[in-house]
Amino acid sequence: MTRPRRPIAELPLRVRYHECDGQGIVFNAHYLAYVDMCSFEAEKALFGSHAELLAHGVDVVVAEANLKFRAPARYDEDLVVSQYLNHLGTTSLVFDFEIHRGETLVQAATLRYVFVDPATLRPTAPPDAVRKVYAALLEG
Numbered sequence: 001m002t003r004p005r006r007p008i009a010e011l012p013l014r015v016r017y018h019e020c021d022g023q024g025i026v027f028n029a030h031y032l033a034y035v036d037m038c039s040f041e042a043e044k045a046l047f048g049s050h051a052e053l054l055a056h057g058v059d060v061v062v063a064e065a066n067l068k069f070r071a072p073a074r075y076d077e078d079l080v081v082s083q084y085l086n087h088l089g090t091t092s093l094v095f096d097f098e099i100h101r102g103e104t105l106v107q108a109a110t111l112r113y114v115f116v117d118p119a120t121l122r123p124t125a126p127p128d129a130v131r132k133v134y135a136a137l138l139e140g
Contacts, residue, residue, distance in 0.1 A: 007082035008095075008137060009042035015077050025072040031107050032065060035097045038081040039111075042095075046133050058126045060093065060113040068108045077101050085137045091115050091123045093134060 013034060021027040040050055047053045053060075073079055080100050087094035092114045099107040115126045125131075
C-alpha cells in the first residue's frame with residue numbers, strides 16, 4: 001500500500017466511560033464512530049466543511065469497512081485517529097485509518113466510500129474540483 005506520509009486529518013479524543021463494555025475496554029462499534037468523526041475532520045481540512053463538499057453536488061457513503069483490532073483501549077485513555085487516502089477510483093475512495101494510544105497501534109481500518117448524488121444516493125463520479133482535491137493527496 002502506498003499512501004502519503006502525512007495524514008489528511010488527525011483527531012485526538014479521550015475514551016469516555018459509556019464507550020466501554022463489560023470487559024472495561026472500548027466496545028468494538030465505537031471504533032467506527034471514531035473513524036467517522038475523523039472523516040468529517042478530513043472533509044473540513046480539504047473543503048472547509050461537509051456542507052461545502054455537498055455544495056459541489058456530491059456526497060460520500062460507506063460501502064465497505066474492514067477493522068483490525070490490535071490492542072485494547074480503556075476509559076480515559078487519550079487516542080489519536082489518523083486518516084490517509086489509499087486509493088482514488090472513478091466513483092470511490094479508499095481510506096486507511098489508524099488509531100494510536102501513544103506509540104501503540106490500537107486499531108487499523110480500511111473503508112471504501114462511494115461518491116453519490118445527494119438527491120438520489122446513486123453512485124456518481126465526483127466533479128473535477130473534488131477529484132483534484134483528492135488526487136493532489138496521492139501526487140506528493
